[in-house]
Amino acid sequence: MPKLIIFDLDGTLAESKQPLTDEMAVLLSQLLAHTRVAVISGGALPQFLKQVVRQLPSDAHxxxxxxxxxxxxxxxEWKQDNWNKVYEERLSEKEAQTIEAAMRAxxxxxxxxxxxKPVWGERIEYRGGQVTLSALGQKAPMEEKKKWDPDHAKRHALQELLAALLPEFSVGIGGITSIDVTKRGVDKAYGVRKLCERFGISESEALYIGDELRAGGNDEAVYKTNVETKSVNGPADTKVFIESLLESI
Ligand SMILES: [Mg+2]
Structure with a gap:
């Protein structure tokens, strides 16, 4: 069993913005009984609590x-019955405004x-450490989102132009209709390194599981680290993989 297992959320542990299934929640809590588990995704903390934490069995570790x-x-991290912040690389209001202007441009x-044109919810959301541009709005139905950019071409075009407009920030593809902007150098690789530092383990002792590890995907950044990786096609595939990890104990 790896000393640390890091999961992407949307498309890996759950469908986009959906809660974990009961089955997945049970599997995750079984993993938590044996090793450290981290979840890394573009959403803000309340989204993690809703999609992941509240779905876990009450005795989850x-x-x-x-x-x-x-x-x-x-x-x-969970300490003294609370989610305590280890760090946050916050964007200032002024930086968020600069980013929003570039997104509109x-x-x-x-x-x-x-x-x-009206859409489903906010298109630009300031999430503290990140500003997210959602082409169809935060609350767009899944069927609409899936149709919008199946070949990644639209997101790549937006990402490329935004990266040129915002050289002092990191610009990445978020979900299937979104672009995420963070402080320069802050991405999933940054998070993976911080996790390994915190636990005093080498990157190669950790395993990253994601559905977008291919070139241009939103998990690709982790290849900048030395973590082991496992590519999955969706939550059903992840479930089978977790079961195989649990069988190996
Ligand atoms: Mg994903």
Whole structure:
């Protein structure tokens, strides 16, 4: 069993923005009984609590669970019955405004997002350590999201232009319709390194599981570290893999 298992959330542990299934929650709590488990994703902390923590069985060993919201820009651990912040690489209000202006400019220049048209919820969200641009809005239905950019071309075009407009920040693909901007150098690799430092383990003793490890995917950054990786096709695939890990104990 690896000393640390790091999971991507959307598309890996759960469907996009959906809670863990009961089955997945039980498997995760079985892992927590044996090793440290971290979850890293673009959402903010409340999203992690809703999708992951509240689904876990009441006896789950939370002191072995680590939450890294906003793509690793923040890190929380469970101590004294609370989620305590280990660090947060916050963007200032002024930085968030600069990023928002660039997002609007990139949307107009590429013609990919029309801000005058209504969508499902907010399109630009300031999450402390990260600003997220959601092309169809935060609350867009899954069927619509899946149709928007199946070949990644739209997100790549937006990412490329935003990276040029915001050289002092890191610009990455978030979910299937979103772009995430963080402080420069803050990405999933940053979060993975911070985790390994905190536990005093080498990166090669940790395992990262994600559905977007391919080039251009939102898990690709972890290849900058020496963690072991396991690529999955979705939560059903992840479930089979966790079962195999548990059988090996
Ligand atoms: Mg994913």
């Amino acid at each position: 939370l002191s072995n669970l680590y939450l890294l919201p906003t793509s690793g820009a923040a890190f929380y 990139a949307a107009a220049k590429t013609g990919l997002i029309d801000f005058s």
